[in-house]
């Protein structure tokens with residue numbers, strides 16, 4: 483594995499004292515870092531922080547690989563039904579480690595693996611549209627929900643279950659569904675048992691956004707031929723790299739400290755992730771969820787109202803140089819940017835030498851697109867730094883399962899540690915739960931709490947004022 487973490491441009495030496503981090507501020511956090519590290523280690527040992535154990539679960543790897551091999555034999559379409567943490571990890575792996583147009587390739591060029599689709603919403607046009615693209619007899623649905631009650635996932639599951647029943651018959655339906663859920667409880671667990679559906683576990687101590695190395699991420703990845711052992715080896719190596727209690731020696735803790743200080747001392751209330759690589763675009767989505775849902779909290783661990791958390795933003799290099807970068811360079815200096823750079827792309831494409839062009843374009847002749855992209859990254863980094871905008875960078879020597887496993891694991895550790903710095907519970911999501919309860923109430927869930935919520939929602943709706951356009 484070879485990833486480098488470059489934090490030069492976040493420091494005061496590069497962008498000045500008003501916006502850059504003073505190394506002394508990092509050092510001042512050392513004793514807190516020790517305490518947070520101890521808490522994390524205790525939670526790791528007691529099993530509270532389950533994500534630490536996932537890269538070492540060899541039993542799971544064997545089960546996933548066996549199941550994936552069966553699926554690959556007969557299945558032409560693999561559809562993941564899940565939302566949030568139950569979809570983004572797998573999407574991130576598949577985007578990074580398969581052909582960029584995997585689904586459009588003939589089966590042979592897909593190495594005899596199925597096409598893969600992620601349905602993480604309930605838009606009726608999108609759902610019906612997906613049905614038009616596939617023969618259900620050749621399709622396997624992977625229903626992923628830890629709670630087993632998430633309305634979006636359960637709604638699409640019920641819908642496809644019915645369609646499947648008509649298409650393949652009740653006796654065959656179990657060959658077309660794989661459930662990934664809590665192994666002991668929940669409605670989906672109950673349904674899976676009752677209908678003898680194949681299941682894979684999401685451990686109770688693993689939160690959705692920390693589940694990429696569980697069956698949630700591993701099954702879809704293995705189905706499309708990703709080397710999940712190498713992925714997990716990368717995560718294991720990063721686990722070893724991120725064991726030091728010292729901030730300067732632990733890249734995950736150091737980046738958490740840089741972001742925390744940038745937010746709380748320098749007013750950088752937004753954290754932008756900007757990959758300069760199509761394959762890494764979903765890493766930015768995954769990071770946004772991880773950072774937002776883990777750290778955006780009203781209450782501190784001791785129950786005080788704190789309302790903390792940086793707003794994460796996804797930007798794509800070079801595309802967003804023609805959109806958001808204007809704001810980042812000249813608008814409010816309230817962001818810290820994380821670039822993702824790839825040194826050696828898996829494919830190369832060179833701009834041809836053409837004659838008759840104006841001299842203003844001659845410098846493009848014969849240039850590799852990878853070189854162009856990385857020059858754009860360097861130019862953006864340079865401009866931002868000149869404008870005193872803090873930025874850090876992860877540099878991949880190449881996109882490999884090991885490197886990706888390493889980066890995702892680092893970002894998980896970084897988030898857990900940042901939870902300690904902000905003094906919030908990085909593992910819960912009460913703000914998401916409120917929305918889930920309100921949706922159920924609106925749809926007529928029958929419980930005293932739901933009825934009360936429905937009354938609140940009715941009053942809320944009555945206060946609305948409209949203009950007809």
Ligand code: PA5
Pocket residue numbers: 565566567568626627628629630631632635689690691692775911914
């Ligand atoms: O990170 C989280 O915990 C959430 O984003 C969940 O993954 C999301 O709400 C889906 O939950 P579930 O897996 O229970 O369907």
